Amino acid sequence: MRYVKLYLTCIKRSMMSRLEYKKDSIISILSFLISNACSLGSIFFILQAIPSLKGYTPAEVGFFYGFSMLPIALDHLFSDEFWLVAYRRVQLGDMDRHFLRPVPVIFQMFAETFQPDGFGEIIVGVTMITICGLNLQTSVSFGAIFVLIIGAIFGAIIITSFKIALSSLAFIFKKSGPLLQIVYNFTIYAKYPIAIYPQAIRFILIFILPFGLFISLPVDTLLYGSYNPYLLSLIIVGAAIAFFALATLIWTLCARRYESTGS
């Protein structure tokens, strides 16, 4: 309860920082609207040009694409600060103040920035899901919707776990941004049905960097009933808990190596 209150206070602070610069706020809201409209437009444009992708209709590919944006957007909302940790903050010795406060450093990272850009991605994603979903020729079961919701929420936790684990390597190497970037880019592959990929990449996307696990498999479940939705949900939740626990452990171990900078 204390942390909920503290989180809200910090988020309020983060939003105030953003609004402190008036013109900057207006520009960022405008650019946010424009970029989201553009991305939505370009996706539909591309989809109209593709007749089909390994048996998937354009509407189905669009559904994949739209759904994949949800876990990514949720992660974007809450954990943007870890990019800065990976790229800059450890290297500049800018983490000192967080180590001085009686609150877990990892919590402070979540509370440091709230990234409303994520809302835009959610809107774009939901719009695509709705439009493409109406064009699907399948009957939608409750289980399939359930596994999609689980996939979006716990998928976000898995993405965040990767961000935590990889950004904490910066405590040892001073900078881990490029590595984080490479791993994060794998989410791009997960925007399409994994059936289109060769066996090796499929294996990676399910067992190692499990972005396919919570994006492709739930959507396949919805479209073709490929998997048992409840079992799949259980696996996704289990994976999310395991990855998050591992990530926080790695963070804790690495944070002890923080060296600060001379002053």
Add this chain to the structure above:
Amino acid sequence: MSVCCFVVDDFQYFQDEGHTTTKEPSTRDASFFCLARCGTIRNDTKGILNMIQVQNLSKIFRKPIRGKGLVGMLATLFSRKYTEIRAVDDVSFDIMEGEIVGYIGSNGAGKSTTIKMMCGILTPTSGKVLIDDKEPYLKRRIVAKDIGVVFGQKSQLWWDIPLIESFKVLKEVYQVSDSDYEERIQFLSSVLGVDEFMNQPVRTLSLGQRMRADLAASMLHNPKILFLDEPTIGMDVLVKDKIRTAIHALNAKYHTTVVLTTHDMADIENLCSRIIMIEKGKIIYDGPLGNIKRRFGNIKTLTLTIPPSVDPNEVKPFSEDVMMELDEDHKDKVMLKFDADKVVLEHIIQYSFSQYHAIDMKITDISIEDVVKKILAQQEEEHE
């Protein structure tokens, strides 16, 4: 309660005296602390608390040996050679509750590294630190409630929101109650004047204002120990004075233990009852300031600018107590070093005008670097 007031009165007395007469802080501070100690009535029989214990503390940084230039840097990627830098080398000391200790040394002596280990940012390579019987790097969150930290070079406040909003966040972070918060803000406004710029974003504050704000922020949760790393760096005289007064007031009111690093001799004379001096990671002196002064006297340097017509070597020395030094690069400068307790300032200034025909002059106190040099030289002599 009456004891408490007495402490404050006595402290005031000490401070007023300090400005007007020649100082002998060691004895006066001792009496002050004696009183301060009486002020804390404790249930335990141990009496005064050992607030900070540092035992055989070392920090070694391993750095790869780098080659020169781009080729050398590339070669470094494949080499396994490391140099070990002993930033802090087997350091031990205890600090009592309510003490104000100056932790001093030249640049790169290991001060900040020690402070960072004491507040839990860095983990020691060996040895340990106990803050109120807890190791800060192991029980970081618990210790964090008991300490306040100001790094002169790094602000802890949020850059682009008004100061008061930063304070509100910190209030939540440290779980300060509403009544405590109100009381603390009032106190900090009166001693540091933070209310003047409470509604300004931190980025618009001047350096002096920002330091006052940072200091106030570190005191909001009423820490038992305050670590101040260069709190007066780059400040003008008025701000320095305000900061010193605030530290004194805080120490008197809440009985806060203060550890500060500084390069300013005046800070040390004004604030510290005890100094710990570190050089190349090792402690070279730990004791009252008075002892240092007794050992090295109240040494001042009078720097004169003389006209080219005067040859300083031909001028008869003022007395045996005055050392003359010449600067090879600046032929027009003469430096006279003397013990201000033995030489009357007025006389030597008159002498400078009449004999050296000085055009300009500047008086400086002995610098920390000079004291360090002198202590090291003396220790070498003792070894031989």
